Amino acid sequence: MQPSAQWIVDDLWAAREAQTLITGTELGVFTLIANGHTTADGVAAQLGAPVRGVRRLLDALVGIGYLTKDGGRYGLEPLSERYLVQGGEGYVGDMVYEMKLLWTSWGRLAEVIRSGEPVQPWDEEETGRRLFPQLVAALFPMSLNSAKAAVAALPDTRDTPIVSVLDVAAGSAVWSIPFAQADPRVRVTAVDYAEITPITRRYTARHGVAGQYTHVEGNLREVELGDGVHDLAILGYIVQTEGPKWGQRLIERCFHALRPGGQLLIADMIPNDARTGPSAPLVYALEMVLHTTEGDVFTFAEYRQWLTEAGFGRVERIDIPAPWPLVLATKPAAL
Numbered sequence: 001m002q003p004s005a006q007w008i009v010d011d012l013w014a015a016r017e018a019q020t021l022i023t024g025t026e027l028g029v030f031t032l033i034a035n036g037h038t039t040a041d042g043v044a045a046q047l048g049a050p051v052r053g054v055r056r057l058l059d060a061l062v063g064i065g066y067l068t069k070d071g072g073r074y075g076l077e078p079l080s081e082r083y084l085v086q087g088g089e090g091y092v093g094d095m096v097y098e099m100k101l102l103w104t105s106w107g108r109l110a111e112v113i114r115s116g117e118p119v120q121p122w123d124e125e126e127t128g129r130r131l132f133p134q135l136v137a138a139l140f141p142m143s144l145n146s147a148k149a150a151v152a153a154l155p156d157t158r159d160t161p162i163v164s165v166l167d168v169a170a171g172s173a174v175w176s177i178p179f180a181q182a183d184p185r186v187r188v189t190a191v192d193y194a195e196i197t198p199i200t201r202r203y204t205a206r207h208g209v210a211g212q213y214t215h216v217e218g219n220l221r222e223v224e225l226g227d228g229v230h231d232l233a234i235l236g237y238i239v240q241t242e243g244p245k246w247g248q249r250l251i252e253r254c255f256h257a258l259r260p261g262g263q264l265l266i267a268d269m270i271p272n273d274a275r276t277g278p279s280a281p282l283v284y285a286l287e288m289v290l291h292t293t294e295g296d297v298f299t300f301a302e303y304r305q306w307l308t309e310a311g312f313g314r315v316e317r318i319d320i321p322a323p324w325p326l327v328l329a330t331k332p333a334a335l
């Protein structure tokens with residue numbers, strides 16, 4: 001059978017559909033509809049915008065499955081009602097906003113690949129301090145279910161309770177909050193830039209665990225991580241940004257910070273060892289080319305090698321609600 005060009009058409013239209021979703025979220029149309037402004041005229045009046053574009057935006061959102069339409073009235077599909085109405089428990093608008101922030105850099109991908117010069121490299125301190133505060137909230141809804149799955153997966157593999165947790169590059173603290181919620185004895189040391197601390201506090205307070213947190217502010221390449229004291233260290237979406245040299249160094253420093261028998265949990269997008277799939281990590285590697293000087297996505301085999309070289313014993317994959325696993329490594333109980 002001849003291959004169809006439809007695949008190509010679909011991929012190109014996916015970008016337009018993404019921009020439609022981003023715009024609907026940015027303008028808050030889902031929230032307006034939830035608040036009873038269910039006609040194009042009503043939404044346009046609330047936005048103070050001409051009705052022409054608003055009507056076509058609402059129709060497009062119907063077309064891609066986010067709104068319903070009955071006569072001239074628009075309604076929310078269950079997905080939009082759950083995730084796109086501001087103030088709702090499942091609201092993921094920050095995740096949509098992240099794509100808006102990154103949209104213009106993706107338009108420069110060919111230029112970046114040709115030049116090898118990233119756009120606003122996140123792994124340079126000045127840029128990181130400016131940009132990460134705008135990005136970390138987006139990761140919270142993306143990772144929360146996986147973080148909860150990690151808590152459920154860990155108890156079977158450890159012999160003593162997790163009390164002291166080191167969350168390096170904590171961001172919204174999405175990876176440590178479920179551990180803190182699971183046991184009030186848990187104390188978390190959250191390491192990140194000072195600019196992130198108010199965001200971390202906002203999330204830990206919202207989830208009722210702020211009192212269990214201590215904040216270590218500074219550059220994670222320089223701050224003290226501790227010596228043999230932590231039961232669990234977490235590296236959530238940071239090794240990929242740091243790249244092989246700094247990523248391996250961070251793994252070694254976490255090994256040093258853990259007590260014997262302690263565990264290191266790594267969450268990153270992980271492609272298969274042949275780098276043929278899944279698509280998300282492979283596409284995300286381009287994000288690393290765009291936005292970092294040395295960042296990349298790494299395979300489980302690469303993590304296993306680095307972890308083993310750092311001194312870890314058992315290295316396991318933990319399956320989570322994502323097409324790629326978490327990595328869990330255990331420091332030998334007796335060294």
Ligand SMILES: C[S@@+](CC[C@H](N)C(=O)[O-])C[C@H]1O[C@@H](n2cnc3c(N)ncnc32)[C@H](O)[C@@H]1O
Pocket residue numbers: 122123125128132133136139140143168169170171172173174175191192193196218219220221235236237238241
């Ligand atoms: C991609 S976010 C991940 C946040 C969180 N762990 C998660 O998975 O949602 C990376 C985090 O690392 C922090 N970070 C990056 N480089 C850093 C550095 N050199 N020193 C301190 N924090 C850094 C950023 O401020 C940001 O909070």
